[in-house]
Amino acid sequence: MDFRNLIPWNRDRNVPVVRQREDDHPVFALHREMNRLFDDFFRGFDLPARFGSSFGASSGWPNIELNESDKEIRVVAELPGLEQKDVDVSLDNDVLTIRGEKKGSSTGAVYSERWQGTFQRSVQLSPDADPEKITADFRNGVLTVTIAKRPDAQTRVRRIPVNG
Numbered sequence: 001m002d003f004r005n006l007i008p009w010n011r012d013r014n015v016p017v018v019r020q021r022e023d024d025h026p027v028f029a030l031h032r033e034m035n036r037l038f039d040d041f042f043r044g045f046d047l048p049a050r051f052g053s054s055f056g057a058s059s060g061w062p063n064i065e066l067n068e069s070d071k072e073i074r075v076v077a078e079l080p081g082l083e084q085k086d087v088d089v090s091l092d093n094d095v096l097t098i099r100g101e102k103k104g105s106s107t108g109a110v111y112s113e114r115w116q117g118t119f120q121r122s123v124q125l126s127p128d129a130d131p132e133k134i135t136a137d138f139r140n141g142v143l144t145v146t147i148a149k150r151p152d153a154q155t156r157v158r159r160i161p162v163n164g
Helices: 026-043
Strands: 064-068 072-078 087-092 095-102 117-124 129-139 142-149
Touching: 064 117, 072 095, 087 129, 087 142, 095 142
Parallel strands: none
Antiparallel strands: 064 072, 072 142, 087 095, 095 117, 129 142
């Protein structure tokens, strides 16, 4: 291998070195094959692929959005393809847990990128959350969990001035 190809600029520092296409490079081909190997391995355990694809590559599924105001905490989870009976929401020691199962509808598919199986996503809530005042609403594949804050939450906040 020519080591000059590893350096992005030639000696003149203003003319880029001509590189071969990424598709033809053996390191990228090895990288793709390793991703494919790991994806196939985890697919055997009915888990989402974690390496080669964007699905499951973040902190978990379902994707959530967490909003906090002075009066409440709101957790919104996208659960496409699920129904209300497929979702379970629980709160234990300030940890909100969303569980469920997505059942597959295609049988005998030759190839499928659709995910199916059980899932669980947990979110640590602030101690200001009131476990007695919590509601959950499920509409059009979107779960919205609203947790009211305790009334004394504002009195416990201490603002510290920042000096310059």
